[in-house]
Amino acid sequence: MGTGAGRAGRVWAHVGQAFTEAEYDVVILGAGRMGTACALFLRRLAPGVRLLIAERGGLPNEEGATILAPGVWTLLDAPPGREGEARWVHAQVAGELGDTQFRPRALLDLHAGVVPGARSTTATLARFPEAAPLIDPAALPFARVDEEAVTYRPGSVALACGQGAVRAGADLLLNTHAHLVRGGVRLDRLTVTNTHEVVTHETHEVRAGVVVVALGADGPHAAEHDLGAHTAHGRAYRQTPRLNVPSDDWTPTLRAGGLTLRPQNGGFTLIPPVHHRDPQGYLPTGGRLTGVPVGVRRETLEDLIALMDALPPLATEALEVGRSLADVPGAWLALPGGRADAPPLHEEVAPGVHLLLGGPLADTLGLSVAYDLAARVAGVEGRPWEEG
Known part of the structure; x- marks a missing residue:
């Protein structure tokens, strides 16, 4: 099932491109910052893993909290004992995953x-x-x-992670509404009619050993509605x-x-x-x-x-x-544990189904939590922010 490490992934942007895949090792739902970062790190940690990212809109997701996130990294938001982890996120955003608007700003x-x-x-x-x-x-x-705080654009980070994941071999399926089913996902490929209605053009069931639900504020509801899993997470509507x-x-x-x-x-x-x-x-x-x-x-x-x-x-x-x-502008924001001050997290809500949430502190800790889940799926020990 593995995809060669040196081969770029495929992108399906519209229903005119035939999608015939029936099985992946890992399917990630959601092309916001958390989902694309997890995909990139997973392909790097386990190049042989066959991986699909499914997204209802485009890359990055245009309607979620990633685009409207503050983009403010500050150690004041790092919980005690996680300062090193936050600094690792800073290094990622300052490096290849950043953008031209990354700026040190007190x-x-x-x-x-x-x-x-x-x-x-x-x-x-x-x-x-x-x-x-x-x-x-x-x-x-x-x-x-x-004095060390910075500002940046989380949407650019999501774009860089998504493009990097595809270059590293991940497949990307856009304009697709995903539903959790036992043993995988059901994918409804969307199209627009002559009267500008968004409708389902075709449906596919894809088997997957692991599913990562990175749908932001919609993630807990998807796990509860589709799988009957119970979560303690909430959501809030935040305007800017x-x-x-x-x-x-x-x-x-x-x-x-x-x-x-x-x-x-x-x-x-x-x-x-x-x-x-x-x-x-x-x-x-x-x-x-x-x-x-x-x-x-x-x-x-x-x-x-x-x-x-x-x-x-x-x-x-x-x-x-x-x-x-x-x-x-406004968007629904995930609240891990139902709390506004809770850091990002991931949890296994059903066998092989992992919920990945960013929330209000995603600017400072989101990428490290996405990496942590990728390492768990890849079976890799240790975390880079713990080295040295």
């Missing part, structure tokens, strides 16, 4: 009360004057600084409004009250905190500001209003709130 973690390692915000702003117009030091008098205050290559990333202000494209992308999981069946809807409907949902709007005194530009027209939900 992170200012701002607080209303004393926290370990904090110093005066006023003194901190003397070192980072670009951030001064954004902050009221009287409301946020304490600041921690991560924009703040049109000037930023440049030297502007630091800010974090206050769980809200991250990430310098991007000459302004700031706002990444609100995730407080809790959204209930099953929840449909995101916009909120209201001074009686006017806006595209930012109520939970996000409340967070922004609570910080308007501490971050005065949030109370100006520089904040884009949209008139409908479609005006403000």
Whole structure:
């Protein structure tokens, strides 16, 4: 069953390309950052493994959390004892898996009360004057600084991993909706009708010794619905409004009250905190500001209003709130263990079926967890961040 290590994989992008495969050693569902990274590492660790990546959209996945992820690597997000692992992820993103927008950028973690390692915000702003117009030091008098923090584009990492996996021999099947079945997967190849409806063109059942479910927030539901497995994971809908205050290559990333202000494209992308999981069946809807409907949902709007005194530009027209939900980008985010502060993880939810989740801390630890699962599937001992 093995694929030669020196042979590039095949790509099926549309239903006009006949797909006749019936068996793989490993099938990975999802071409976001976690799935493509796991595929790349697995092909490198076990070049003989016959591997298929199946994705509902394109490469990288265009609708998931990878594209809208903050792209902020910081040691402040590494749980105790996992700093070496986080540094290994930094090295991967800074190297071949990074992109032209990988940029060292200090992170200012701002607080209303004393926290370990904090110093005066006023003194901190003397070192980072670009951030001064954004902050009221009287409301946020304490600041921690991560000088090693960086910003990057997780979508570019997913693209680099996916392309690298195909060059290393993995097959890639796009525009395909996958369902878990005992012993493998059912693949519904999708096409678009003349009336612009997405429909199933043909269905294939593929046997697989191992299936990796890297479907992000849809992963736990797929395992529960298709296999009857029980998981404790959740999901939340996170939007990313924009703040049109000037930023440049030297502007630091800010974090206050769980809200991250990430310098991007000459302004700031706002990444609100995730407080809790959204209930099953929840449909995101916009909120209201001074009686006017806006595209930012109520939970996000409340967070922004609570910080308007501490971050005065949030109370100006520089904040884009949209008139409908479609005006403000958003995506479902996986919550490992149902917690907003839980690191990425993988677990075997059924014999041969592994659930791989990134979640809110994927920027700092996602690639190492994807590697860890790839090593487990390949039967490889040891982890590179533990060496030396």
